[in-house]
Amino acid sequence: MKGSVQVINELLVELFNDILTIEKTALQNSKFNDLSITEMHVLEAIGLTPRTMTDVAGQIRVTVGTLTTSINRLVKKEYVIRKRSEGDRRFVEIELSHKGKLAYRVHESFHQTMVKAMVDKLSGEDNEVLINSLKRLMQFFKEQYRLIEEKSNM
Amino acid sequence: MKGSVQVINELLVELFNDILTIEKTALQNSKFNDLSITEMHVLEAIGLTPRTMTDVAGQIRVTVGTLTTSINRLVKKEYVIRKRSEGDRRFVEIELSHKGKLAYRVHESFHQTMVKAMVDKLSGEDNEVLINSLKRLMQFFKEQYRLIEEKSNM
DNA sequence: CTAATTACTTTGCTTCTCAAAATATTTTCT
DNA sequence: AGAAAATATTTTGAGAAGCAAAGTAATTAG
Structure with missing residues (x-):
């Protein structure tokens, strides 16, 4: 008979796989299907107020270089607005466009639904x-x- | 004040980022630092008894083609043994080598420790x-x- | 005994990732 | 002020990981 530690471990591992699969599939079938999961998670990390590159990169644990290429694509797809900071021109401020905020809220509500199902x-x-x-x-x-x-x- | 749904949601999102980071860092600092997290998860999915390609690919949700390239590398690094099935020669049986089983057990014990900390x-x-x-x-x-x-x- | 099915591998291509070099701006230190 | 150091970001080069679709090999069905 399996101990509860093992049961919980197996549940967590499977949940981990499931979450990514479901998010990916849901995204593919939404109106934002030009976004990858990784890109969606970048939008999620940016959130609803302007942020700097280093800040966001730290939050999602990628290098700033990696984030740059991701932001390049998101700007081209018009989900993100990028501009130099007024105060200190070394900084770049990235923020969600209207479309970006829409995608953010859809993903957010997916998360909410998911957790509600859990604690229901x-x-x-x-x-x-x-x-x-x-x-x-x-x-x-x-x-x-x-x-x-x-x-x-x- | 935040509702429990939101608290749990934020915890899950952060946990998700943490888990991958910690596993990756732990792996880099272990004696199996020629393995990526993805490769470790392939070993984890194979487990301690021989499996087929389709079976394992389904479990970790990748195409069989993707798994093939992963197994190519793992065979070259001597973590996995690949052989044709005796009974039906269309099947390939993949199983962990001695070294593969060692890596498997180390990762497994990391998971156990993690869950124990959780349910302590x-x-x-x-x-x-x-x-x-x-x-x-x-x-x-x-x-x-x-x-x-x-x-x-x- | 050909045709269809099944299991896997190969190929071509994209995304994601990093480290290190390059660029731009600001701060610090004579 | 002006050179040097520090900070923030982008670019570059290269590898890992992923998919779809075409290709290969073995088995099963008609």
Whole structure:
């Protein structure tokens, strides 16, 4: 018989695969089907207020160079507006266009639906359990990340 | 104040980014640093018994062609053994080499540690709650996937 | 025993990624 | 002020990962 650790592990791995597949498929079938999942996640990271390249790149964990090529395409497709910062002209400000914000909101609502389905029939206390489990998992990652930064140990 | 739906959503999105980053960093610093995350996940999908190409490709949601190139590299690096099936020579059987199994177990133990950190202080009932939440989320995805397959609706 | 099916590989192409070099702007330090 | 350092971004070169479609090999069906 499988322990709950193993069950949860398998569920997480499968969920991980599922989430990407579903998001990709949903995107392909939406009116924003000229966006890849990666591009959608860039829009998601930018959010609804102007941001800098370094800032967004850090959030989604890619190099600024990688983000540049991604933004090039998103500007050409008219999802993103790019302009130099007024105050300090070294900075580039990227923000969502009207179309970009629309795509953002559609994706956002997909996420909301997904999470609502998850917590739907849970009581308030059960929700607490879920949130705390997720927070604990994130805490684990932060610690792990710090350890790895300091010294190798897988 | 943020509702629990939004909190969980944000936690999941951040966890998603974290998981890949940590796995990648941990791998880079391990003795199996000639493996990419994608390759590690192929090893993970193959598991400890021989499998066919189509089978594994389906599990990790890539085309068989994509898997072929991945397996080519893994065979060259000696993590995977590839041979024609005895019974039906159309099939290819892929299985982990000794080195492949070692890498598999190291990654597996990383996953175990991760999940243990997550469920550590949970009671038996809380474990149930977590498992049920995850299952519910997966159920939602399966349904969503089916709907999209049938007809477009993001 | 040909035709269809099944399982896989190859090919051509795009996207995503990084590291390192290049460019532009601002800040710091004589 | 003017050279040097620092900061923010873009460009370049190259590899990894993905797909669709064409090609190959083996088996099954008619």
